[in-house]
Amino acid sequence: MTYAVVLDTNTLGVLINPRAKHAAACIAWFEAMIHNGHHFYVPEIADYELRRELIRIGSKSLDYLDRLPEMREIDYMPLTTEAMRLGAQLWARARQEGRPTAGAEALDGDVLISAQALILQRTEERQVVVATDNVRHISRFTAAKCWEDIDPATAAP
Numbered sequence: 001m002t003y004a005v006v007l008d009t010n011t012l013g014v015l016i017n018p019r020a021k022h023a024a025a026c027i028a029w030f031e032a033m034i035h036n037g038h039h040f041y042v043p044e045i046a047d048y049e050l051r052r053e054l055i056r057i058g059s060k061s062l063d064y065l066d067r068l069p070e071m072r073e074i075d076y077m078p079l080t081t082e083a084m085r086l087g088a089q090l091w092a093r094a095r096q097e098g099r100p101t102a103g104a105e106a107l108d109g110d111v112l113i114s115a116q117a118l119i120l121q122r123t124e125e126r127q128v129v130v131a132t133d134n135v136r137h138i139s140r141f142t143a144a145k146c147w148e149d150i151d152p153a154t155a156a157p
Contacts, residue, residue, distance in 0.1 A: 002037040004124045006117045008132035009046040016064045032152035040074040045112045077116045086115035101137040114141035
């Protein structure tokens with residue numbers, strides 16, 4: 001079984017910035033994952049969160065972010081009404097439990113990424129996992145691991 005890997009904003013940022021800490025290791029992991037038949041998804045909210053910062057700082061990595069889906073096995077996951085509604089439910093549940101994942105006024109990308117991963121799981125025949133450095137928040141809603149902990153050889157073709 002191969003993974004459907006949903007990239008969180010931070011993991012996506014490391015992947016597209018060759019000067020980021022651990023970039024070489026992340027790129028090698030990404031290539032190994034693709035080689036072994038795993039597939040990647042970029043939630044639109046993750047693209048937005050990363051893109052706005054790259055534009056703000058004038059980063060050349062923006063060009064790579066734009067070309068990434070053309071070059072690799074990556075699909076974009078548009079924000080849909082279904083994802084927004086499920087995200088709202090996750091957001092409310094976290095607050096009702098007294099364990100919010102962001103401030104009360106925040107859009108809370110974590111719940112939206114989690115919602116998109118949950119929706120993807122309904123249609124994927126493979127295991128869906130969010131690659132993130134924020135495992136504590138996202139794993140409350142869906143499967144999540146640090147990218148370093150997702151073994152590319154888990155399911156070689």
